[in-house]
Amino acid sequence: MVQILYIEDDHEIGKWVTEELHDRGYKVKWLQTGEGSLGYIQEADIVVLDVMLPGLDGFTVGKRLKKEAPNVPIMMLSARTSVEDKLQGLEFSDDYLTKPFHPDELVARIEVLLRRFQKQKRESFIIQHLEIIPSENRIIDQRTGDEILLTGKQYHIFHYFLKHPNQILTKEQIYEGVWEEPYIDGDKTLMVHIRYLREKVEQDPANPKIIETIRGIGYRVRQ
Numbered sequence: 001m002v003q004i005l006y007i008e009d010d011h012e013i014g015k016w017v018t019e020e021l022h023d024r025g026y027k028v029k030w031l032q033t034g035e036g037s038l039g040y041i042q043e044a045d046i047v048v049l050d051v052m053l054p055g056l057d058g059f060t061v062g063k064r065l066k067k068e069a070p071n072v073p074i075m076m077l078s079a080r081t082s083v084e085d086k087l088q089g090l091e092f093s094d095d096y097l098t099k100p101f102h103p104d105e106l107v108a109r110i111e112v113l114l115r116r117f118q119k120q121k122r123e124s125f126i127i128q129h130l131e132i133i134p135s136e137n138r139i140i141d142q143r144t145g146d147e148i149l150l151t152g153k154q155y156h157i158f159h160y161f162l163k164h165p166n167q168i169l170t171k172e173q174i175y176e177g178v179w180e181e182p183y184i185d186g187d188k189t190l191m192v193h194i195r196y197l198r199e200k201v202e203q204d205p206a207n208p209k210i211i212e213t214i215r216g217i218g219y220r221v222r223q
Helices: 011-023 058-068 083-090 103-122 152-163 171-179 189-201
Strands: 003-007 027-031 046-050 074-078 095-098 125-127 130-133 138-141 211-214 218-221
Touching (some): 003 058, 058 083, 074 103, 152 171
Parallel strands (some): 046 074, 074 095
Antiparallel strands (some): 211 218
């Protein structure tokens, strides 16, 4: 049975959505705040998350959940319809549904995300000599068959690149996406982490082919 982690503070909406999902055969864990949600993410197949929450807002909660479990899809729910809000949500989430919505549309979108992520979980993909297995958070060196072990920060940086394939990313984007803190001009922290990351994933770290430096802008990983 599919387990949905549902975070919604509005009691009337939350009760209605939970009942609709139960009636359609889903198992739902309904929380009314984002506090404590990290404790349930590993059991979830998908997250349905409202933007307007007491305490931590949905954007903050969603980023933390995605960082903790990158292979669990997140759907944002919001009465906000501005392009800016949608873009902010889609920086980390996998879908954005505006209120009011029909339960049939919610369920249809849930099923699309589940199919997409289940397919991703079954598959691996190749970048140069690396085999990436998303469902296991593993990277295999195909030359030797050995697993490449990354530190937590190295993994989050590499995963951020994989979430934005073929895109040129600025240092500011990467730093703020991984550390969730404002980038301070001149800070060398990201450069140091990328240097050590290259030493693990590149065949020739001095001549990187996977994590490309785009001079004057930032970095890119081609897929």
